[in-house]
Amino acid sequence: MSLMAQNPLSLGHILEEFDQCADLNHRSYPEVEIDVLYFSHSVDSVLFMREIQEPFSKTRLDEVDRLLQQSQFTPAKDPKQVVIGILEGNVGVFHRGMVYLLDVFSPETRGVQQSETETIIAGPHDAFVESALTNISLVRGRLKSPHLKIRKYAVGEVSKTAVYLLYIKDIANPKFVDDMERRIQTIETDALNDGGMLTQFIEDMPNSVFPQFLTTERPDVIASKLAAGRVVAIVDNSPTAVSAPAAFFEFFSSPDDYYQRWALGTALRLLRYMALLITITFTALYVSVTTFHYEMIPEALLRTLAESRNRVPFPPVYEALLMEIMIELLREAGARLPTKIGQTIGIVGGIVIGQAAVQAGLTSNVLIIAVASSAIASFVIPSYMMSASIRLIRFGIIILTGVWGNMGLVMGIAAVVIHLSGLTSLGTSYVIPVAPMKSGDWKDVFIRAPFSMLRTRPSQSATSNRVKQTNRK
Amino acid sequence: MPEKLSPFHIAILVYMTQSGIVIFTLPRSLADYFGTNGWLVIIPCLLLSSFNIYLINLVFRLGKGRSIFEIMEQSVPKGILYPFYVCLTAVWLVFGCMIGKKYVLLFQMLAFPTTNPMLFKLAIDVLAFMMLIKGIYKMSNAVTLFFWMTIWMFGLLLWFFPSFRWARFTPFILHGGHDQVKGAVEVYAAYLGYELSILLFPYVNKSKGKKSMAAIYAGNVFLSFVYICLSLICFGFFGPGQLKKLLYPVLDLLAYIQLPFIERLENLLYGFFLFLVLVTVVMYWWAAQLTIQRIVPKMKTPVLLVILLGISYCISFVPKTLDQVNVWITNLGYAVTGIAFVLPLLLIMILLIQRKGGASHV
Numbered sequence: 001m002s003l004m005a006q007n008p009l010s011l012g013h014i015l016e017e018f019d020q021c022a023d024l025n026h027r028s029y030p031e032v033e034i035d036v037l038y039f040s041h042s043v044d045s046v047l048f049m050r051e052i053q054e055p056f057s058k059t060r061l062d063e064v065d066r067l068l069q070q071s072q073f074t075p076a077k078d079p080k081q082v083v084i085g086i087l088e089g090n091v092g093v094f095h096r097g098m099v100y101l102l103d104v105f106s107p108e109t110r111g112v113q114q115s116e117t118e119t120i121i122a123g124p125h126d127a128f129v130e131s132a133l134t135n136i137s138l139v140r141g142r143l144k145s146p147h148l149k150i151r152k153y154a155v156g157e158v159s160k161t162a163v164y165l166l167y168i169k170d171i172a173n174p175k176f177v178d179d180m181e182r183r184i185q186t187i188e189t190d191a192l193n194d195g196g197m198l199t200q201f202i203e204d205m206p207n208s209v210f211p212q213f214l215t216t217e218r219p220d221v222i223a224s225k226l227a228a229g230r231v232v233a234i235v236d237n238s239p240t241a242v243s244a245p246a247a248f249f250e251f252f253s254s255p256d257d258y259y260q261r262w263a264l265g266t267a268l269r270l271l272r273y274m275a276l277l278i279t280i281t282f283t284a285l286y287v288s289v290t291t292f293h294y295e296m297i298p299e300a301l302l303r304t305l306a307e308s309r310n311r312v313p314f315p316p317v318y319e320a321l322l323m324e325i326m327i328e329l330l331r332e333a334g335a336r337l338p339t340k341i342g343q344t345i346g347i348v349g350g351i352v353i354g355q356a357a358v359q360a361g362l363t364s365n366v367l368i369i370a371v372a373s374s375a376i377a378s379f380v381i382p383s384y385m386m387s388a389s390i391r392l393i394r395f396g397i398i399i400l401t402g403v404w405g406n407m408g409l410v411m412g413i414a415a416v417v418i419h420l421s422g423l424t425s426l427g428t429s430y431v432i433p434v435a436p437m438k439s440g441d442w443k444d445v446f447i448r449a450p451f452s453m454l455r456t457r458p459s460q461s462a463t464s465n466r467v468k469q470t471n472r473k
Numbered sequence: 474m475p476e477k478l479s480p481f482h483i484a485i486l487v488y489m490t491q492s493g494i495v496i497f498t499l500p501r502s503l504a505d506y507f508g509t510n511g512w513l514v515i516i517p518c519l520l521l522s523s524f525n526i527y528l529i530n531l532v533f534r535l536g537k538g539r540s541i542f543e544i545m546e547q548s549v550p551k552g553i554l555y556p557f558y559v560c561l562t563a564v565w566l567v568f569g570c571m572i573g574k575k576y577v578l579l580f581q582m583l584a585f586p587t588t589n590p591m592l593f594k595l596a597i598d599v600l601a602f603m604m605l606i607k608g609i610y611k612m613s614n615a616v617t618l619f620f621w622m623t624i625w626m627f628g629l630l631l632w633f634f635p636s637f638r639w640a641r642f643t644p645f646i647l648h649g650g651h652d653q654v655k656g657a658v659e660v661y662a663a664y665l666g667y668e669l670s671i672l673l674f675p676y677v678n679k680s681k682g683k684k685s686m687a688a689i690y691a692g693n694v695f696l697s698f699v700y701i702c703l704s705l706i707c708f709g710f711f712g713p714g715q716l717k718k719l720l721y722p723v724l725d726l727l728a729y730i731q732l733p734f735i736e737r738l739e740n741l742l743y744g745f746f747l748f749l750v751l752v753t754v755v756m757y758w759w760a761a762q763l764t765i766q767r768i769v770p771k772m773k774t775p776v777l778l779v780i781l782l783g784i785s786y787c788i789s790f791v792p793k794t795l796d797q798v799n800v801w802i803t804n805l806g807y808a809v810t811g812i813a814f815v816l817p818l819l820l821i822m823i824l825l826i827q828r829k830g831g832a833s834h835v
Contacts, residue, residue, distance in 0.1 A: 292584060295737040407580060407593065410744035414600050414751060417622070421615035422607045434621060435614035437481045 008079045011094045029056045035094040042089035044106030073100035115217040123259035127217045132236035138219035159191035162236040173462045195240030204424045211385040212425040214246040229461030245426035251386035257448045265448035275380035284401040286370040290316040292405035308364035317402025323371040477678035480688035482613040487692025490666035493753035497721045500707035504716035506656025508649030512704035519697040522664045528817035530686045535824040540675045562765045568805040569757030570785035576750045578795045619748035641712035662806040668813035
């Protein structure tokens with residue numbers, strides 16, 4: 001074996017590591033004793049031309065060493081670094097037993113587009129894409145501060161996914177930053193594919209139905225969370241960013257609230273809390289009233305309800321569960337199918353559920369109203385994760401009301417409240433600012449007060465720098 | 474470091490522990506035992522409970538915020554203390570249990586006459602277990618949420634303003650009552666719950682000690698305000714004569730509320746009182762758990778809770794009817810009232826002896 005082959009940084013050794021990697025490019029410049037290895041789909045072809053192709057084609061052998069002294073060429077110390085570097089989109093430059101890495105990473109990515117899951121009426125429409133660096137650029141474009149710090153980690157034994165931790169120094173609580181760092185570093189998995197997946201590894205109670213970290217695709221939301229003192233994680237190859245700590249009530253605010261006049265923002269926010277109430281109680285109340293508490297129906301409505309229920313052979317709880325499951329099926333089918341077919345499914349499903357089911361005697365008109373109102377209300381909740389969680393717990397409450405009527409409803413709500421009270425996000429209470437009581441935060445949680453009144457950062461951020469806006473006139 | 478309870482949460486805890494099942498019968502008890510303008514009796518009850526809170530406050534100050542168990546264990550031999558702990562645990566455990574059972578039996582009377590009440594009781598016990606397992610800080614979070622979810626019902630009193638008549642109060646004061654001593658104890662039971670604040674000392678932020686103690690008064694005063702408003706409305710709506718004849722005047726009051734799309738709301742509204750009852754039950758059981766834990770400190774909290782709740786569930790099978798439960802609650806009410814006054818006095822004595830011993834030793 002030659003001395004060269006024994007060198008772990010030799011071309012042969014690295015090529016062995018990339019055995020059977022058909023997408024690996026190997027190019028030689030024998031005149032200057034240079035070999036380069038790279039994945040063509042990961043590198044910027046223009047940069048490659050300018051930094052590698054042209055210089056090494058025109059340079060003489062005695063000038064190569066001087067060329068490689070340029071700062072863009074990073075000398076590698078061990079073969080692991082070379083392999084990871086090439087995998088991450090660097091070009092490996094081999095010259096006389098030395099290896100240099102040149103960062104020309106520029107993969108093909110989707111262009112910045114609108115978010116499909118978090119649409120708003122007013123305000124910016126750009127959304128995160130799969131490239132973490134693009135996402136970071138979208139955030140940096142909004143927060144032009146050197147205090148915006150970014151730490152990088154590689155997560156996943158196989159995937160080595162880049163996870164970036166963003167925070168604003170002097171605003172974010174260092175305890176949260178360190179806690180997030182510790183949690184990210186302790187993740188043990190083969191591959192990390194998405195921000196939503198990350199949350200499940202690092203949440204305080206991963207078995208709970210409720211999301212304890214806020215996930216979003218919107219850079220404006222992330223910028224506001226950072227400015228509020230929260231810590232953000234951006235996962236490479238995922239358009240979902242994670243903000244922590246988060247609170248239950250935070251999931252009911254939308255960026256739209258801030259881009260419209262405060263009175264409108266307040267009205268919409270209150271509407272969302274009403275939607276929460278409707279989602280949880282409407283179908284359950286129907287079941288409770290029609291099973292046990294007919295006395296609650298005013299006389300004028302009683303006849304209509306009785307007529308409507310007359311043809312239905314099942315107990316109300318079965319009827320309600322059947323309809324709720326149908327709605328969920330429709331929603332899931334609509335989400336999985338292409339948009340055009342999805343719309344058709346919606347219309348056909350609507351007719352089937354809305355008319356045919358009533359005519360067939362499978363359900364009553366009033367239940368259709370209750371189920372539809374409940375479903376519509378659930379879609380009003382801006383966070384998909386929270387909306388899905390609430391839809392799920394609704395089933396439990398419907399079953400409880402089917403067994404114990406109003407008492408079941410109240411017991412179900414009590415169980416949810418007890419569960420929520422026990423949750424934490426990065427060790428902070430999930431139900432802040434109600435418990436612990438932080439009345440100063442209410443003006444940006446239950447209503448959206450005018451900006452002149454929103455001068456402090458949320459208590460949950462536990463920041464030493466609470467004032468975000470001075471009284472300038 | 475575990476988080477401490479803020480004064481606001483202490484006030485809410487005290488108020489929510491105090492208000493419970495007794496709210497349904499309080500106006501009738503006032504009218505029945507004290508006659509016309511019986512609602513005035515709430516004021517001496519407020520003063521007496523405030524005095525009791527003053528004693529608790531004194532224990533906090535003399536003991537410098539130490540746990541009452543630490544104070545007792547420092548001076549009293551375990552041979553005497555452990556039976557005392559067992560008695561305290563038994564009283565608090567069974568009192569909480571009977572409050573839960575009474576709520577269940579009342580609900581059964583309203584809506585589910587054929588269902589076994591012990592099934593409802595089991596469900597309430599499961600909810601209580603879910604709360605207790607989280608510890609006092611998270612329990613206080615849940616209690617605060619329950620507070621906001623029930624306090625809006627106070628606004629329902631406005632509904633009765635149009636039918637409210639001052640004339641129904643009559644110009645006479647405390648005429649037509651009977652058994653005032655028995656009545657006073659029964660009415661005073663409506664205040665019970667504040668005495669458990671004596672167990673909150675280790676969870677109080679020492680730097681906010683004064684405010685925390687003031688919060689206990691605040692919770693008690695707020696409860697009195699609610700009681701006075703409710704009783705005034707009941708006296709002005711029904712009049713003392715009719716009030717005496719109603720078994721559960723607050724339930725009857727709720728039955729008058731009608732909305733365009735829904736009427737006879739009392740059933741649903743009664744459900745919301747579960748939050749109040751649950752907090753009362755949970756706080757008494759928490760007190761029982763804390764006390765018995767001094768004897769078996771190594772036993773894991775979930776195991777201990779399962780045992781305690783299992784025992785209390787078995788005991789709740791004994792009284793079958795509402796009348797029997799009422800007898801249990803009345804008798805245990807005497808014991809709890811006794812504990813409320815005797816325990817702080819006992820602790821003050823111990824603390825004074827400790828202080829004297831410490832001084833002479835110096």
